[in-house]
Amino acid sequence: MSEISALPSTVVRCGDKRYPALSRGFNQRWIAEPEYVRLLRTPEEARAALAEAVHEKPANPARTRITVKSGGHCYEDFVCGDDVRVILDVSPMCDVSYDGAMRAYCVEAGATNWHVYSHLYPISGKALPGGSCYSVGLGGHVPAGGFGLLSRQHGLTVDYLYAVEVAVVDKDGNVELVVAKRDSKEQVLRDLWWAHTGGGGGNFGLVTRFWFRGLPQPPEHVLLSGLAWDWKDFTKDEFAMLVRSYGEYFRDHQNPSTASGKLFAMLKLNHVSNEQIGLLAQVDADDPDGPQVMTDFVAALDGRIGPAATRMRSVMGEHFVHMDIPRTMPWLTATQALNSSGEIRCGKYKSAYLRKPFTDQQINAMWAYLGKEKYSDYVNKQALIQVDSYGGAVNKPLRQTASRQRDSILKLQYQVYWTQNDVHEDTHIAWIRDIYKATFAATGGVPVADGDTTDGCYIGYPDADLNDGRWNGSGQSWETLYYKDAYAKLQEVKRHWDPRDVFRHAQSIRSVQAKK
Incomplete structure (x- = not known):
């Protein structure tokens, strides 16, 4: 038995040098002041610590919640909030x-x-x-x-x-x-x-x-590609063509047994102040059709617009891959190359499932609020809509689960980041609220579940605005947007x-x- 494993579970309170780091997560927007943080190493320690926490009397009646932390990536204040009394941290349990x-x-x-x-x-x-x-x-x-x-x-x-x-x-x-x-x-x-x-x-x-x-x-090898286009070279029609072509590609390639059905991509629609729009893509290189599929995919986007493809010059959300020529590498190596959580900063997030390619109204709204017509004086290189490919095997589940969005082709993550004490925090939050509301204006400002083109939101990217009638005028509750008929x-x-x-x-x- 090691010296560490013989110790009792660790309790960290205010005054301990570790307390400031352990009472927050990845999103620096949310910092808690719990009575203590308890680090847990075994299931039995977790059971005992939870039992103790349940029966304790809160020192402050305004702080009563017991929360659980693993990686600390909760986007809202669900784990680290003003009303949190105890954080039970299971991160030491990683076997x-x-x-x-x-x-x-x-x-x-x-x-x-x-x-x-x-x-x-x-x-x-x-x-x-x-x-x-x-x-x-x-x-x-x-x-x-x-x-x-x-x-x-x-x-x-x-x-x-x-x-x-x-x-x-x-x-x-x-x-x-x-x-x-x-x-x-x-x-x-x-x-x-x-x-x-x-x-x-x-x-x-x-x-x-x-x-x-x-x-x-996983594949023994994958083909990984990253490229970008300069915003200054885009007309509105070319932006529409890029975004529309991306959605149409994944609408038309949904068979997970084919190389094109395995291809995964992330389109980074950054605010114009970033100066670029980015694209990351990965395909199974063990499939003999993989290399040609990557070529065809890039051509389906880049070949239909005027702006010339170039390299990424900056971080885009949580990624920065500095390669324009597709590169073959072992799967684990490629995964490490993409592994990133971005800088430690504050952030606000929103999500959407799309069942069909973007509509003209959605494209016009994104063009406007990405800085071409609205928020043109707004400067934030880390304000973007990330459009992930989706579907394929996701839409052919092995069994019934509580994950109900199983016929979408795209999954959107709206992201905006800023540093602590940024005097423009309200502007950053206003931007993401406004672009989201404008994108889904046809359905009350949110991507309604079981809609013609949309299918609700992802609980993994929680957004408390969905509880608020100022931002959700759809008539669907947050419960329906996340969980549909499973709720x-x-x-x-x-x-x-x-x-x-x-x-x-x-x-x-x-x-x-x-x-x-």
Whole structure:
């Protein structure tokens, strides 16, 4: 037994040099002042720490929430907020192993994306089709229905989730560790497993471990390409052609058994002050059609517009890949090349699923608010709409999950970043609200679920504005935008497994009342 493992779980309070770093996450917009942060290393420590926290009396009646942190990438104040009393940090729990009894790979909830890729793949040849941001923790990424560059080829992370271990609190305040499997005998356990396949993190209990079965093998080699176009060379018609062609390509290439159906891309529609629009793309190079598909994809965009392709000259959101010629490299090497979470800064985010290519109205709104007509005096190189390819294997799920958006072709992430104490913070937030509202003006300022072209929002990119009628005039609640028809069942799961509403935040699942 090591010296560290023999120590009791670590409690960090105000005055400890570690406290300022541990009471915040990636988004510096949200900084908590909890009574303490507790670092957890085992499921039993997590159970005991949660039990202790539940029965403590708050020192400050305004700070009552108990929250759980893994990678710390929550985009809203759900983990680090003004009302947080205790943060239970599972980041020390990051082991990756094979569980023979479960016949599944076990990953602890504190492991990050890169930790899983760099530890699971070398020993097994398997991979989780998760995100490109290296420091995102699985404790939040997986329950949200996490996706990444392998998802068009292999689906979502939750499509491989076999079991989940959760510390739950009953109505009397007792805490126990529960293992819920997709084939558990008890229906309530199967429901708890299902709720973690897209029901969001921080809703039902403290997740300690995940087990995955049937994980795919990533390609031995991938072809990675990055290029950009200078904004100054674009006319409105050429911008429309680029954006429309991008959507049409993925509308027309949705078969995950083909090289074009495996290709994943990110179009970076930066504000004009960035001076460039960027593109990143990856395709399976083991597929003999992969190289030609990459050539055809770039031609489908670059070959139809006048601006000449060049290299990226700056960070675009969370990425900066300085290569214009497609480069073949081992999958893990390419994943490391793309792995980035961007600079440590403040940020605001919004999301949308698109079932069809962009409409003329949406394109006109994006053109205007990216600085060509509106916000032309606004200067922020880190204000953008990232348009991810989607669908393929995602739209052919292996089984029913709580991730309900399964027929989209694009997934949008609106992003804006600024540094702490920036006097223009209100302007940054106004920009992202305005461009989002204008893009989806036809449906009340948000991408409605089950719409003609849209299908709601992604809980992995939470946006508290969806609760506010000033920004959501669609008539659809945030619950519907995130969860669609799954929400009623998620409420039943919440009522059974978290009857005291211990795990709550501005967009947590609302428990239904028990039937009398």
